[in-house]
Amino acid sequence: MLTSVFAVMLYMATLVMAAGLGHRIWLYATTPAPLKIPTMPAPTTRGGVVLRMLSEVVVFRSLFKANKWIWLFGWVFHAALALVVMRHLRYFLQPVPEAIVLIQPFGVLAGIAMVAALVALWARRLLVPRIRYISSPSDHLMLVLLLAIGASGLAMKFWAHTDIVAAKAFCLGLVYLDWQPLPADPALLVHLTLVAVLMLIFPFSKLLHAPGVFFSPSRNQADDSRERRHVPPVRLEAVPR
């Protein structure tokens, strides 16, 4: 019963996330960008744009220019999250690739760094008046959700150990549509439930910044308007008012 509930919940969450994100990305991709609006100075070639985008996505270049504290906490959180997610691949792959085996100890450290960075980000949100001013309840709750996911994960590693072999069998079972029993450990159940919640709200929340950044015209357009005539894919027509 427990296994079925969680299996269905996780399938549903994955489905909603995939469909929701797909729809959103389709919307971003098909909405015309009528004018050239890269934030200058901008690269003049497509290759340059790829590098600019990489520098934004990998090292958060603009954020670094803006505010070193937000950059530090934000970058550590995202980098740590990436490592933690990669570490989790071992629950879904059999045999586990060599690279994933190698990063296991770093993944644990990253888990700690991630939680620390989230605490720091939340502290900023609570303590800096102008950031508190712009925060809605959902901005606080998002941090709480991520913190709880990280904390429940770390709890299983350091304190309330779960039957990791059974947990992996459950995960693999989900992948191969051959359900295996889920260990009924509270930390694991909390962890999985919160991850499902995160996946569910992904396409309806500010987590859309993840696909959104790639479609941001101020970052993904090349500065070539004098060399190449920019004709929007959908012609703009005077809209009757």
Place this chain on the structure above:
Amino acid sequence: MAAEQSKFDPVADGRGDPLEMPRLACGAMAASKPYVATPAHQQALGFPGELVEDWQDKAIARLGELLEESRSLRVYLDACVRCGACTDKCHYFLGTGDPNNMPVARQNLLRKIYRRYFTLSGKLFPWLVGAEDLTKDVLEEWYSYFHQCSQCRRCSVFCPYGVDTAEISMAARDIMDSIGLGQKYSNEIIGKVFNIGNNLGLQPKALKATLAGLEEDIEEETGVPVRLPLDEKGATILLVTPSADFFASPHMEGLIGYAKVLHESGVSWTLSTQASEAANFGMFVGSQDAMQKIALRIRKAAQDLGVKRIVFGECGHAWRVAYSFLDTLAGPFDFLDRNYPVPQHICEFTHDLIQQGKLRFDKSKNDEFRLTFHDSCNVARASRMGREPGGQFEIPRAVLRAVCNHFFDMAPDTIRESTLCCGGGGGLLTDELMDLRLKGAMPRMRALREVAEEHGVTHMAAICAICKAQFSKVLPQYGFEMDAIVSVHQMVSNALVLTGSRQEAELDGKAEVALQEA
């Protein structure tokens, strides 16, 4: 409001760190609003004359249309995570402390409506995600705070997703226009461009007389008959320049500079009555239609006159529209000479001639000027000059360095891509917004004060008509001379030694004397 105003003292507050974080002053600028457009101004642009009966529905419907039309709007409304990177980047926030002038808070005024009517989370849990119904109070906030954004894009430089508040404020102004709540200053001006051909409403006769007067002035000064041609068919270059250049100081001195450079280049050129305005306020009000209509005048003038090249004078947002949008809105320009950039900026034109050694300067003529350069936001963050990214910073400075001996930059975090708005851009250069303009200029005035004290800087050069007009107004309030703002081509004009001029004879005479003495 009155209390807030009296607390602000430009002379005392004009000193200090240009980017100093203010204390939050909630609602301090809520009462700052430009005059509302009259029905006549509105209808001339095809907008309803006054607030329509079912304005809520109309506004939401218009927002829906804009979301379909504009990827930037859609992505920017979704992507913001309230990280706070932009919160201290707006000059109006730095100058007023009003938290609604933090870029993200300004965006949120529109975002909360988007959330409420266009997202699942906002429809189901408005309180959770900060979604709100579109009420009269919200509309009042919109009118106030979307007219406290000069669309300078400084926030977008620092945003990790490149969210550009200019795009948001343009959309909000478009929505307000569409329900009959327009801004008088911008819409009246757009009407003048449609009817007369320029922002100032200068009639062709007056324009002709002005140009003739300038020709006389130049000949008197130099002894060279430099022409300022108007509507001359068959000229090679069409010069499109802001109408302020025909009218006020220091703009006019800049126009004299263009004329001298163009004369010295030997390339024939002309101004046009039809396109006697480079500015395009259609951008400020977010109206693609108006922007396109205004841009098409320039194409038509170029075709009617049979020119081969288009050169733009010193105007910030005009150069954005010219550089980034003109080809899209009014192109293709296949009838022009593609060996030259289409369009070209007058600074690029002058810089090229300097590179080729075709201009002779007597820099000592500018020795009374200890100069700095104010990067205008639309040139800095929305366009380019030259072949390399960043040419928009290097080329005007290279021109200034070629014509004067004393040049000093302001603090690095207040120039180039981080430049601070003059405080009057984006359709806010109107008298009833003087309080806002004064406070918004504060960061720039502090940066200027720093170089004035450190390097004895006396003058600040700019390449934007709005910057020049705004600084002429606010500089005296901050304890500077009113004429401390100068045009880049005014400096060029001062130092340029025209072939066959009195200045040339004088210089060569001096050289001969020196040679004989040696």
